[in-house]
Amino acid sequence: MVLTSPARRRRLSVRETDLAVALVVSAVVAVWTLLQMRSGDEPPGRALIGWGLIALGCGALYFRRRRPVAVGVITLLTSCVYYPVSVTDGPLMTTFAVALYTLAAEGRFTASVALASATLLAVGYGELRQDSGHRQIDDTSLVMLTGWLISLVAVGRAQRTRAAYLHEAEQRALAAEREQEARARQSATEERLRIARELHDVLGHSISLINVQSSAVLHRLGKKPEPPVALAAAEEALEAVKATSKEALRELRGTLGVLRQADEAAPTAxxxxxxxxxxxxxxxxxxxxxxxxxxxxxxxxxxxxxxxxxxxxxxxxxxxxxxxxxxxxxxxxxxxxxxxxxxxxxxxxxxxxxxxxxxxxxxxxxxxxxxxxxxxxxxxxxxxxxxxxxxxxxxxxxxxxxxxxxxxxxxxxxxxxPPTTGPPAASSPDxxxxxxxxx
Missing domain, CATH: 3.30.565.10 (Histidine kinase-like ATPase, C-terminal domain)
Known part of the structure; x- marks a missing residue:
């Protein structure tokens, strides 16, 4: 079984989305163009060129996020060629609108403004060359086109800003979570070290005393003393061991008290x-x-x-x-x-x-x-x-x-x-x- 990384799955999702957008736009443009062709008579040669331009412009949308600038230029050029050549004015300009929005949404703000400005200049220049009374776009439509292009760039820019904000918020949340986990690990480590140090001090001291006391009485008994003397030495050692072990248990209970549950009583020793x-x-x-x-x-x-x-x-x-x-x-x-x-x-x-x-x-x-x-x-x-x-x-x-x-x-x-900054204390001579x- 082949496992794909999250990054790989994300790239596949983006490509599938781009393919879906390209197919939807292609279907809209094709259906709209077919409906308009029913009411007109277009020469086969021009119709073939028009359908070729439609296929080129719609197909380019599949690469809109991987090559946003190139797709924007291609859709603009296909629209510029399509409308003068084709008798049927289909909605091919939709491909340029999608490409212009994507260009701004992908952070290519300068390129999107440049393409929008070039579009307005090209339309204005074409209308100026038309004879009086033969204009294709009136002043009102030109103003609406300007607002339309500005809106596409603005909405794309807003989407880019929103995506950047969400990404930054996500990164901050991840950083805060990692910092919280690091602090928790550090606190747990410090607590373990503190408990280990307490146990070392308590048990080390008491067990050392028990060891020394036991060794001393064994040494004395090894000399084969009289029974009363041996009994007294053993009794003395056992009393010392008893007292030391009792103190060790008391200290141990106090140290382990930090591990008690919340509903348990605090140690009273x-x-x-x-x-x-x-x-x-x-x-x-x-x-x-x-x-x-x-x-x-x-x-x-x-x-x-x-x-x-x-x-x-x-x-x-x-x-x-x-x-x-x-x-x-x-x-x-x-x-x-x-x-x-x-x-x-x-x-x-x-x-x-x-x-x-x-x-x-x-x-x-x-x-x-x-x-x-x-x-x-x-x-x-x-x-x-x-x-x-x-x-x-x-x-x-x-x-x-x-x-x-x-x-x-x-x-x-x-x-x-708490310590304050100051000169170090002089050490005693030795x-x-x-x-x-x-x-």
Whole structure:
């Protein structure tokens, strides 16, 4: 089966329409001419020439939209020859009228005006050469012919303008529809990325803590301690796993709440924020890392989105500390400014490894805990830090992650209001170039 494109079907439709118009005009001209021939006596030679001109003029209308100028000239010339030669004045001029209208409707306005003017000049010149009392067209008929030709050009021009307007309106509608679809796709993509980032932060943090806690108790049980000691260690680990998994489920329900149906109740669990920082730090301490908290400034509530972003950055940073750093201690610093909030997480573990292919400067701390901070493709320089950087960028802020002489530092700045143009803030002095993660 052969499939034709819409453009091909449209071209066939145009040709069929032109053929129909040519056949209708031919039938009208032929019938009208036959009726007039019954009342007159025309020599066979002139009749043959007249019918030949009728066939030429009517047949040319089939090509009226593909060759509008040529068809207009041909129909005008056939009419100019037909009326002086033929005794029977049939309505062959109709072919020129159709061709003149088509010429204007196809956008050939100058050519249509030129042919109409040439027609009037030719008729006027022919009437001037006639002897007095033998004119074929009187003044009234000449005025009517002028108005007739002007009307054909004007109507064709109006049709052209209308077609152009409809085409432009259709194109605008299509462009608006495409833009709406693009915006819908972009909104859906952004929403998917936001949900993915939330799930990564929630599940990544909690599962990492569960993994560290389980590994620690398995390590202790592997040393074959006394049953009471083993039972106490297992109980402590299970309590920590229970608390961590409960918190993970709470966070997960809150995140998935954005997917609820319109008639479902909104989640009633409190939204995560810096007011829950103590619980987050306690969970990190349960892995054996001494985590401290220091707060500077404050005194006013944060916008909920900024509060959540700051909490997630601390959460992901502590996840990286427990999973990759081998640190013994970490410090979380929250600095409330007049126009922004700064979050800094420092640890005394191993620095970032340049072997991960992430482009970090490797200023790893020298000491007994040697070796890379991360494993390829799993460290804080991959999706975790990228997610934190995206959170900061969404609020017009920035995030940097760098090695320090004593370990590793993640620092983020989150404006409390939309960003304004101004000089960049000076970075704090440190060893090694920072990696700006704002993209």
């Amino acid at each position: 409190p939204t995560s924020g810096l007011d829950r920082l103590g619980e987050l730090v306690e969970r990190a301490r349960s892995t054996g890392i001494a985590v401290g908290v220091r707060t500077e400034g404050g005194g006013r509530p944060l916008p909920p989105p900024v509060d959540l972003a700051a909490y997630r950055i601390v959460q992901e940073s502590l996840t990286n500390v427990t999973r990759h750093s081998g640190a013994l201690s970490a410090l979380v610093t929250i600095i409330h400014g007049a126009t922004d909030i700064r979050v800094r997480i420092e640890d005394d573990g191993r620095g970032a490894d340049t072997g991960t292919g992430t482009g970090h400067a490797a200023n790893a701390r020298q000491g007994p805990r040697t070796g890379p901070r991360t494993e390829p493709g799993t460290g804080p320089t991959d999706s975790g830090i990228r997610g934190m950087a995206e959170r900061a960028k969404a609020f017009g802020g920035e995030l940097t992650a760098r090695n320090t002489p004593g370990g590793f530092r993640v620092e983020a700045r989150l404006p409390l209001a 060893t090694g170039p920072p990696q700006a993660l704002t993209d």
